[in-house]
Amino acid sequence: MNGYSEREPSPLPLQLWIGSNIIFGGLLLFYSIYQIISSAVIDTPWIAGWLSGSTPSFVEGLMIAVRIIVMLGAAVIIIKLFDMPLMEGLPMKRPGSPGVVLAAVGCCLGASVIGVYFSGYVVQICENVVGAAYAMPGMIPGNMTDKLAVLLRIIAITIVPAVFEEVLFRGAVLQPLRRCGDSFAIIMSSVLFAFSHKNLEQGPNAFVVGLVFGYFAIRTGSLITPIIMHLANNVFAALLIIVTPGLSDGLRLGVNLGYLLFSVAAGLARAPFMQSKKNCCSYPERKSEKPLTRSLIFFTTPAAVLYFIVTIRAIMSYFE
Numbered sequence: 001m002n003g004y005s006e007r008e009p010s011p012l013p014l015q016l017w018i019g020s021n022i023i024f025g026g027l028l029l030f031y032s033i034y035q036i037i038s039s040a041v042i043d044t045p046w047i048a049g050w051l052s053g054s055t056p057s058f059v060e061g062l063m064i065a066v067r068i069i070v071m072l073g074a075a076v077i078i079i080k081l082f083d084m085p086l087m088e089g090l091p092m093k094r095p096g097s098p099g100v101v102l103a104a105v106g107c108c109l110g111a112s113v114i115g116v117y118f119s120g121y122v123v124q125i126c127e128n129v130v131g132a133a134y135a136m137p138g139m140i141p142g143n144m145t146d147k148l149a150v151l152l153r154i155i156a157i158t159i160v161p162a163v164f165e166e167v168l169f170r171g172a173v174l175q176p177l178r179r180c181g182d183s184f185a186i187i188m189s190s191v192l193f194a195f196s197h198k199n200l201e202q203g204p205n206a207f208v209v210g211l212v213f214g215y216f217a218i219r220t221g222s223l224i225t226p227i228i229m230h231l232a233n234n235v236f237a238a239l240l241i242i243v244t245p246g247l248s249d250g251l252r253l254g255v256n257l258g259y260l261l262f263s264v265a266a267g268l269a270r271a272p273f274m275q276s277k278k279n280c281c282s283y284p285e286r287k288s289e290k291p292l293t294r295s296l297i298f299f300t301t302p303a304a305v306l307y308f309i310v311t312i313r314a315i316m317s318y319f320e
Contacts, residue, residue: 016180016297022081023173024303027192030074030168031310037066056149064156071164075172082176090171095225104216108229109236111212115205122204132319136201158238162231169193169210170217170226178218180294186214188298195307198314209233 079089095101123134169189177185190210194203213226298304 013293013297016294017301019082019176019179020298020301021303022078023176023192024301024307026074026078026081026172027168027196028303028307028310029077030070031196031307033070034067037070038063056146057152060149060152060156064152064160067156067160068164071168075164075168078172079176084176089175090167091175091222092224093222095220095222095228100220101225101228104212104220104225104229105232107216108209108212108233111209112205112233112237115208118208119201119204123200126200127319130319134200134318135320136199136318154238158234159231162234163227165193165196166213166217166223166227166230169196170213171223174214174217182218184291184294186211186218188295189214195311198311199318200315203315 075090076086079086082089095104127134169192173192174185174189177188190207190213193210193213194207197203197206209230213229216229217223217226219225299308
């Protein structure tokens with residue numbers, strides 16, 4: 001059977017339990033393979049020796065290729081295990097008018113401003129609770145002098161996650177979960193998106209913007225919309241990281257204020273779209289189980305528990 005309208009309207013708890021294991025199992029597969037390859041590159045003598053004669057740009061390109069292959073592979077495996085047509089799990093139709101995309105980008109950037117402050121508060125609270133400072137290495141190491149390697153690292157933190165994280169989280173994770181209701185799917189995929197970052201500086205912000213990515217993915221019926229939103233957010237964030245440290249406090253405040261005003265203006269410019277049902281691709285909520293019951297089933301499967309243990313351990317490793 002093709003299409004959600006032809007599927008069972010009320011999934012049983014067992015179906016959600018199986019779905020949770022499929023999704024968390026796929027994410028664990030992605031994380032494990034990537035970590036194994038990354039560790040092998042660093043710790044395996046013959047591989048490290050072979051790569052020691054390579055340029056930094058070659059190593060950066062190699063890791064980008066590995067990440068793309070593993071994320072895309074995990075997405076396809078999850079979709080196939082749900083017995084969904086690939087184009088149903090990864091909808092790539094035209095998202096609508098440029099104005100709709102502009103509104104989506106504006107909402108995303110505005111949500112990101114909120115998310116950054118939210119992340120800051122979460123880090124502060126956790127530091128007080130743990131009694132240790134939380135520190136992450138920079139996205140672009142200061143000792144990286146190879147210009148091509150720097151360019152590839154920028155691509156790795158902007159374009160690659162914008163495309164392939166959306167394929168994985170707003171495609172392979174969100175689309176199958178819509179059988180349990182769109183709101184449930186948006187929230188659950190955003191929680192997983194947050195934990196996938198495995199750090200407190202990005203995770204809370206990822207949850208906030210993930211809600212917006214998921215909303216527009218469903219409203220426009222296309223992954224192209226959140227991909228553009230994600231790319232815009234990453235590019236703006238990278239520019240702010242590169243540009244603002246050299247500015248005075250006044251100029252830095254002006255840049256951040258302009259960023260926020262653009263976000264608000266772009267969002268308000270297409271506010272009627274937000275209220276219109278014309279482009280809405282939502283499906284009816286499944287009320288066979290209460291939201292809390294669905295959430296408990298989804299988060300307490302063996303694969304889910306293992307995934308949270310692994311990610312929380314990674315999060316805690318940044319406390320000094």
